[in-house]
Amino acid sequence: MDLTSFVTSLGTYFGIFMGLMIVYAFLSWRGGNNVVYYPNKILKGLEPLEGINKSRNPFIWMKVALVTSETEVIALSGVDTAVYFVFLSTVLSILVLSAVILLPVLLPVAVTDERVVKESLTSHYNQTVVDELQKLTMGNITEKSNRLWAFFVCCYWFSLVALGLLWKACKHVSWLRAEALMDPNVKPEQFAVVVRDIPAVPLGETTTEEYVHSYFEAIYPETYYKCMIVTDNRKANRIWEELEGYKKQLARAETVFQMSKTNAKPEGTRPTIKTGLLGLCGSKVDTIEYYNDRINETVTKLEAEQKITQSKKQQNAALVFFTSRVVAASAAQSLHAQMVDTWSVSPAAEPRQLIWHNLTIKYFERELRKYLVNAVVALTIVFYMVPISFISAFTTLQNLVELAPFIEPVVRIKALRTVLEAYLPQLALIIFFYLLPKLLLYLSKLEGIPTQSQAVRAASGKYFYFPVVNVFLGVTLGGTLYRTFKLIEDNPKSLLSWLVMSLPDNATFFLTYLALKFFVGYGLELSRLVPLILYHFKRKYICKTEAECKEAWAPGDLGYETRVSEDMLIVIIVFCYSVIAPLIIPFGVLYFGLGWLILRNQALNVYVPTFESNGRMWPHIHNRILASLILYQVTMLVYFGLQKFYYASLLIPLPILSFIYGFVCAKKFYPAFERPKLDVAAKSMGEAPDMELIFRSFIPPSLNSEKIDDENFEESISKV
Amino acid sequence: MDLTSFVTSLGTYFGIFMGLMIVYAFLSWRGGNNVVYYPNKILKGLEPLEGINKSRNPFIWMKVALVTSETEVIALSGVDTAVYFVFLSTVLSILVLSAVILLPVLLPVAVTDERVVKESLTSHYNQTVVDELQKLTMGNITEKSNRLWAFFVCCYWFSLVALGLLWKACKHVSWLRAEALMDPNVKPEQFAVVVRDIPAVPLGETTTEEYVHSYFEAIYPETYYKCMIVTDNRKANRIWEELEGYKKQLARAETVFQMSKTNAKPEGTRPTIKTGLLGLCGSKVDTIEYYNDRINETVTKLEAEQKITQSKKQQNAALVFFTSRVVAASAAQSLHAQMVDTWSVSPAAEPRQLIWHNLTIKYFERELRKYLVNAVVALTIVFYMVPISFISAFTTLQNLVELAPFIEPVVRIKALRTVLEAYLPQLALIIFFYLLPKLLLYLSKLEGIPTQSQAVRAASGKYFYFPVVNVFLGVTLGGTLYRTFKLIEDNPKSLLSWLVMSLPDNATFFLTYLALKFFVGYGLELSRLVPLILYHFKRKYICKTEAECKEAWAPGDLGYETRVSEDMLIVIIVFCYSVIAPLIIPFGVLYFGLGWLILRNQALNVYVPTFESNGRMWPHIHNRILASLILYQVTMLVYFGLQKFYYASLLIPLPILSFIYGFVCAKKFYPAFERPKLDVAAKSMGEAPDMELIFRSFIPPSLNSEKIDDENFEESISKV
Known part of the structure; x- marks a missing residue:
């Protein structure tokens, strides 16, 4: 240049x-x-x-x-x-x-x-x-x-x-x-700790919840408030998402109906829908009525599932709430149990960034996953250089021809050459770098990391090596190697x-x-x-x-x-x-x-x-x-x-x-x-924290329904 | 053989x-x-x-x-x-x-x-x-x-x-x-934590004690009991040791006096002592009276020094006492301050094994000392092999002569040979191995380790390498090298x-x-x-x-x-x-x-x-x-x-x-x-702990005197 x-x-x-x-x-x-x-x-x-x-x-x-x-x-x-x-x-x-x-x-x-x-x-x-x-x-x-x-x-x-x-x-x-x-x-996460690796419920206690409750009440008799057991709510989640989808469709149908009320046709046209596969076949029904029916149906299903989830699907992790910020902070960093792979306690994060399904992964499985994921990432860093090298080879096709004239006939086919030189490798690289952050975030979550922010940090740590290896080393090494190629020959x-x-x-x-x-x-x-x-x-x-x-x-x-x-x-x-x-x-x-x-x-x-x-x-x-x-x-x-x-x-x-x-x-x-x-x-709070509010802020949306009677709901979540 | x-x-x-x-x-x-x-x-x-x-x-x-x-x-x-x-x-x-x-x-x-x-x-x-x-x-x-x-x-x-x-x-x-x-x-150390790296007292507070007091009371309003500031009590220690010496001498003189009361001489002979250098010169006085005088004199001096130590010689470390075993356990492993090189808290050890003068060493100085001591030990492990090699050389003098006949005349001088072969190196080695544990314990304490048991563990960790290097590697290597020496020559x-x-x-x-x-x-x-x-x-x-x-x-x-x-x-x-x-x-x-x-x-x-x-x-x-x-x-x-x-x-x-x-x-x-x-x-205690007794058990003997009025003493130790 x-x-x-x-x-x-x-x-x-x-x-x-x-x-x-x-x-x-x-x-x-x-x-x-x-x-x-x-x-x-x-x-x-x-x-x-x-x-x-x-x-x-x-x-x-x-x-x-x-x-x-x-x-x-x-x-x-x-x-x-x-x-x-x-x-x-x-x-x-x-x-x-x-x-x-x-x-x-x-x-x-x-x-x-x-x-x-x-x-x-x-x-x-x-x-x-x-x-x-x-x-x-x-x-x-x-x-x-x-x-x-x-x-x-x-x-x-x-x-x-x-x-x-x-x-x-x-x-x-x-x-x-x-x-x-x-x-x-008040920040809810400052009053809670995450408890993982809860051991199997011993004889004499009936549920995980009671076990966690008695364990923490013995240690913190004055400041322990309540616990929330992590449940396997995948099914409830699915039903809840279904419900949300129906609600959106209903809102859309109603808007369509409102918009159809023109001056010419003040009563409007009620939208219709086919109930079969993908709305393409089956009998035609009134959309608004159809979705209203579906919503009512799903709400009943969700309520039933919520009850089952709360009582039958308790897992080996929990959130424990304290009435004091200092005690929660101290508990989050203290060793609670004799065996470190049981009752491991860590600071809670904001409700919105908890990765619930990772909380239930066991201690040594998390360690194992961490090593495996790091191995996979290391391999990716090393071997993604293979396509990069291909790209370098194709972009300097002309140089390649000079060094190895026998490939010239191939390169002469103009259509082939254009494709080779411009499209394929570049496209692969662009797609790779577009998908990379997502892939790394996915891999980081696989490690069993409990919060979104920590997963993002882990992914960022891994991503760091790619541009460095790619741009810095790639250009420095590649450029240098090419330019000094002939010089090295007679001046080693x-x-x-x-x-x-x-x-x-x-x-x-x-x-x-x-x-x-x-x-x-x-x-x-x-x-x-x-x-x-x-x-x-x-x-x-x-x-x-x-x-x-x-x-x-x-x-x-x-x-x-x-x-x-x-x-x-x-x-x-x-x-x-x-x-x-x-x-x-x-x-x-x-x-x-x-x-x-x-x-x-x-x-x-x-x-x-x-x-x-x-x-x-x-x-x-x-x-x-x-x-x-x-x-x-x-x-x-x-x-x-x-x-x-x-x-x-x-x-x-x-x-x-x-x-x-x-x-x-x-x-x-x-x-x-x-x-x-x-x-x-220990800095004093502006107001006395409303513990019930704090507790509720951690309930996942699929398990939190206003329609369910509050009294029953509370009882089913934590029998204190 | x-x-x-x-x-x-x-x-x-x-x-x-x-x-x-x-x-x-x-x-x-x-x-x-x-x-x-x-x-x-x-x-x-x-x-x-x-x-x-x-x-x-x-x-x-x-x-x-x-x-x-x-x-x-x-x-x-x-x-x-x-x-x-x-x-x-x-x-x-x-x-x-x-x-x-x-x-x-x-x-x-x-x-x-x-x-x-x-x-x-x-x-x-x-x-x-x-x-x-x-x-x-x-x-x-x-x-x-x-x-x-x-x-x-x-x-x-x-x-x-x-x-x-x-x-x-x-x-x-x-x-x-x-x-x-x-x-x-009740074990006193379960109710206390060691606090090191207390920052300089800010304006507005008068003593380190008040500073520590207000700091911990803010964090643990209900369970904080008292604090004990580590003082520079070297002078008080010296006076106290002097006093103990006099007491021993007095007891000895009294026993001698009692024993001199034989049937022949029922009134006994009162022992006398010369007051000059090493009891060899100076005027002769009655030993019992002399030591009684000295004891009274020293007690007054000690009391004065104790007061000065308590009020003026407070240092940047303290013991903090809690009324609850769980809170003390939790506090001992929690991060208290924003900057980690201030207010570092660790579990307390038994009073008898605290190394008081190490408590006041600052955070980064401790780190530095650790590295320096380890470097010194590593050097010792490597270079003490030099005398070992000498010993090997001398004990196989005969082999040496075979390999290098020119040193035979030296070896022929029998007296020299005996000394060389038997005494000097062995003696050096015996003295070295006798002093080694003491040296290593001394070095470990130099690291700034706060308790005796930890220092012993550190010394043991260091000692481990010496017999291993000496006996196992020495014999295996030495024996093997010699025996295979000739075989190697023609069969490399x-x-x-x-x-x-x-x-x-x-x-x-x-x-x-x-x-x-x-x-x-x-x-x-x-x-x-x-x-x-x-x-x-x-x-x-x-x-x-x-x-x-x-x-x-x-x-x-x-x-x-x-x-x-x-x-x-x-x-x-x-x-x-x-x-x-x-x-x-x-x-x-x-x-x-x-x-x-x-x-x-x-x-x-x-x-x-x-x-x-x-x-x-x-x-x-x-x-x-x-x-x-x-x-x-x-x-x-x-x-x-x-x-x-x-x-x-x-x-x-x-x-x-x-x-x-x-x-x-x-x-x-x-x-x-x-x-x-x-x-x-959190396991329940047999009895409610007597906090004052726990507190007192940590007072070093040189600062703990029954003769000083209890009321005043308490006040001078901790103004709560």
């Missing part, structure tokens, strides 16, 4: 970005699109355009995003989102603060040396305009030159800035989490040295990659063109009732599990190249700056979080930033060595320092993310 | 053992020796010879040791001792149960093959009578022979027996520990194969080593000749007062830290040779059988435990037995491979099975040894 085309593509991306911004400003002003651009605010019952005061300035949303305080973000989108912004802003400030030194110092030092120009005149391959950019990198410094000292000092500066800001972020996030947990408002150095020496070249690729990401990617994110089109299409042709429309614009959540991993890839790239090719830093600043701004707007207006884990994601994020930092330090160590800089070993303290820092953080901060803290739980 | 001398030395050892037994029977009947042979019973206030009913049968003690139940052992010597016997009996039953199959099957199979006899006729080195014993080993089996299947099956049998019995032992010890912790008698196989092939030879050495250990070692243990002589000597020439006599026969404790490690060495040896040379099993049975019998007698009658950790040693012991088992399985795998047995790989499931077993045990049983269990703590 020559310099002109590089600048051109940057300009194109910027143009697309500006276009998308203007589209966004234009479309978001139209009231009809409010449900696409401000669903979070609408669902929270706020006025969508409040604070934007109808000014015709297309950049007003930027100002709003900038001035919104962290407290407002937490109020509108939760602590998890706020922690995500701490991550973005921490990386951003690391880059800005290091750029202040790195850019004015390193660029002049690099550009005034002349190694590349000299060498390329005598080099094997033709001089390209990539060299123009390469003049700005460490690769342009003559070996053993004293100029390397500038890079050396910057290495230290960058590391120290990063460690300092990470420490500050750790403290801030810990504080955020503590504040959230100290909240005087170690592979590693070739790899690292070509880092500055690859930097150019990453510059374009970053620009694409932040201009086009974030532009599309902001303008929400796809959801907008989908919404308008659905509203016009499919949705009839209010509920159906609401479903059509449901915005989903921020998508932690993939977003953090993709950002982390950028962190690795920017960190590793920061000193070698400092020009990448402004690109990193733009990525994290634009990301912060646009996602803040989206978090405030669009996305609705599906759960709240109070920032438990942080240790996960922090560990990976730290790993990137250590990777950067080791890369620099090797790179300095290859530049024959004799003081390279003076960089060794850096990774050691990072490891010590990581160890201290893991000891000091992480446990507070894993386990509840008693002094936080 | 030929067969005759082997049998002779066995006979000699057995003779010594019988002699010592008769000496024991004879001496223990004499009432004057009761304090040497029955100190534990005397200190417990029991009749020493109760149950032995003066029968003149010299083996009556064996019967008593055999019929004593585990409950009685716990009553007389504590749970820790009972757990030690579970260890001995488990290993014993593994050996007995495997011997039932191994001996009748393997010995005939081995002895009827003729490989050794055939080979040794053509071998490089002369046929010795060691071969007689070697005929009974796996080494006598012809390569690839089908007879190896017998050994193969025995391998499985031994492993399965070991795993089964270990599992049973784990369950039994867990039950023992739970029973001990459920004891309805891998070192490993030579090592393992010579295992049967080394077995002979270990047979003698074991016999020495159990006949002579346990004989000396039983007869207690050294403490007997020391006691009679001291009583005759040194002790004057009752207290001094009591000190002279103080029996000490069982000495866990070295005993378990030394037994573990035998476990490794016997396990590894069990199938290769089954003849070692009877020796192992004798070692653990005699050990069980004699130490049970000693535990019941002699040793007084200095602390009670309710069997927390078990995971430590269990892990090491399991490691021995895995080592045995890997050795067998290699050995079968070298015998060219093609089905050797069928042994691979064994170590995998052992690892899974270890994993399951670590998850299922170990946490109950680390942390208190709530359902155990």
